[in-house]
Amino acid sequence: MTRDDALALDAADALAPLRAQFEIPDGLIYLDGNSLGVLPRATAARVQQVVTAEWGQGLIGSWNAAGWMQLPQRVGDKIARLVGAGAGEVVAADSTSVNLYKVLSAALRMQRAEAPQRRVIISERSNFPTDLYIAESLAREFGCTLRLVNAPADIPAALGADTAVLMLTQVNYRTGHLHDMASLSAAAHAAGALALWDLAHSAGAVEVQLVADGADFAVGCGYKFLNGGPGAPAFAWVRPRLVSRFEQPLSGWIGHAAPFEFTPGYRPAAGITRYLCGTPSVIGLAALECGVDTVLAAEALGGMAALRAKSLALTRLFMQLVETRLAGQGFSLASPRDDARRGSQVCLARDKGAYAIVQALIARGVVGDFRAGDARDGLPDILRFGVTPLYTRFVDVWDAVEQLRLVMASAEWQQPRFHQRSAVT
């Protein structure tokens, strides 16, 4: 495999034109779209339009005239197409953490009413911390227990007569492990539990089939593979047959059946609209919509299936190049080798130096990130490289591994400047 071979793969790639949708800094190889997606070209003008025309000129009238009031549902409908959900089933609003609080509350409330002996939430110790923190808070409030398993293989055996909810992030942020949503949801249901999925690292990156794969509740992030911008609104989905059966506790006015009647008693809206709370974040939703549109642009080229196939080809190439060109440099693969179990990232473990190596790579214009290990679940420190099939090229993967080879060959990562930790990693 040569660099020219990588260029040939790009030349043959039917999805290659999608990259033109983005503003990518010259010379930068950005493998951190699973932390913050890059800027779509359409976003700046659209945000400007919202600010200067819709807000500046239209003012309060834009709640009607510019459709601001329907933004959570309009953007939600677009996201639904990417995650195997139907129109009217998703809303875009608030943060992933806040949405997780809503859906996990509703799930626990449902179990308290119908199966009060079910008082355990099952999750992974390596799940993204905010998911665990929210679950910890709700477990305390509902008199439940949060039980963490160390490895995906331990999940089915952990499900039982006391399980209220199985709560997983479909693609683990640290290991890149892609859970089998269909079989784990079925296992949860067989045990009498509900299945709640966080799609933070899967929406827009892998084929998600919420309805077909039996999920009950889902939330996801707007600023990773959906390219919605820093702190973009997140989204929530609830299986239609469950959605109107229980209220969620963040019963703000925008989730009311008739918010503009300004009546004192809460009456939840039908369907997913009851998962809204406060006034929609209009500028953030407009930027998110531009981001979601960049993924929907793939629909004419094979959609999520085509994006997924390219993502797998990119990560396979990454692994192959690490094995052939970085042999003996102390890296081992920490993400699944099996295509069916690997999300859109490659994680490399190294006994020491992972943080500094990532910094040295960034200094060479290759942006990945570092995630600290955790002795409790046996996870090592990792270098994490996310690929975004909308804009990552095969030659980017080739060049990234080559830069990593140079960082190791020159030992430049041992320079003290690369060992200074910043506040945010």
Added chain:
Amino acid sequence: MTRDDALALDAADALAPLRAQFEIPDGLIYLDGNSLGVLPRATAARVQQVVTAEWGQGLIGSWNAAGWMQLPQRVGDKIARLVGAGAGEVVAADSTSVNLYKVLSAALRMQRAEAPQRRVIISERSNFPTDLYIAESLAREFGCTLRLVNAPADIPAALGADTAVLMLTQVNYRTGHLHDMASLSAAAHAAGALALWDLAHSAGAVEVQLVADGADFAVGCGYKFLNGGPGAPAFAWVRPRLVSRFEQPLSGWIGHAAPFEFTPGYRPAAGITRYLCGTPSVIGLAALECGVDTVLAAEALGGMAALRAKSLALTRLFMQLVETRLAGQGFSLASPRDDARRGSQVCLARDKGAYAIVQALIARGVVGDFRAGDARDGLPDILRFGVTPLYTRFVDVWDAVEQLRLVMASAEWQQPRFHQRSAVT
């Protein structure tokens, strides 16, 4: 009082130059800044900078390099200067409804631990509905009761040995009544209750003294008098001696003591930072900061005291002109005549036609809004006119009343087109 007299008041107004901070559509008289503040001139460029430079070029590095991570506290510190709070005591994040959920939860948790017999939340029936909806939800979860009084005068007598929290919006959105924060907080404390204040219609409009006036918890809105844009982030404040004693339930990662350690157990940050939840909404916070800066620009000209004095002069003029130039037209004053009890708005009640009259006025370029009455608390339908001393001129008030006079004199409000209700009012 002639139009020239109004122009003379503007000419003599030391705050008049502050209007140049805003983009106000030509010819529009905007008296709805208590619903959505107008666009500051600085906002479009700042938002563009965040989108194209900080996000587009800086990408993930901007969490550190552009200070994104500290935005909730940085903007919070600026808001603190407007509401009588100290640096490090306010965070800007989420919506008002979500923040209210956090602080009311914390207040109820505090009482459950320390005075479990206190199980009543006292509020006003005419409080903004989202406040009541959130309180209703939390009352159910905590086994408490939400008890609503019909008139401000009834509040002190409603406080007693069973009161957990007195929850009020400092300026009532419908009546414009400005509560006496100091005396009502003292009455709540004398009864052993906590005092929670929603500043949605007061932050940036009246002099708020959270610390001096004895509030325990406060939330507020970013898109009204703070000019932060549609659906801007809101804010939360907790009295320093209470803030670290209890957790709030939305325990997301950004409120963690060390979010970037990615550890599975929740450990709340010290102080107000524990009231953060998910990833900061960067674009929204940048726009909000521009809006808050427009209010802080008044500091050199007398600050909130000067803004408040002008606001009162504007509403006094409005009332005087209605009485002299609209006598016999069926309007009665629904907002307090007493300066000390009136927020930054004038409300006119009318037996019928209030909605259509507002629409006819909007067609003439004068934007106020309509709020429906409620027979249960004896409130009539109202026409609501907010004044924003940063940009409302005396001549705007004169012209608005003149246009209202013409609407009535021509009976044009009786045209069917002004009676069609839109989805959002």
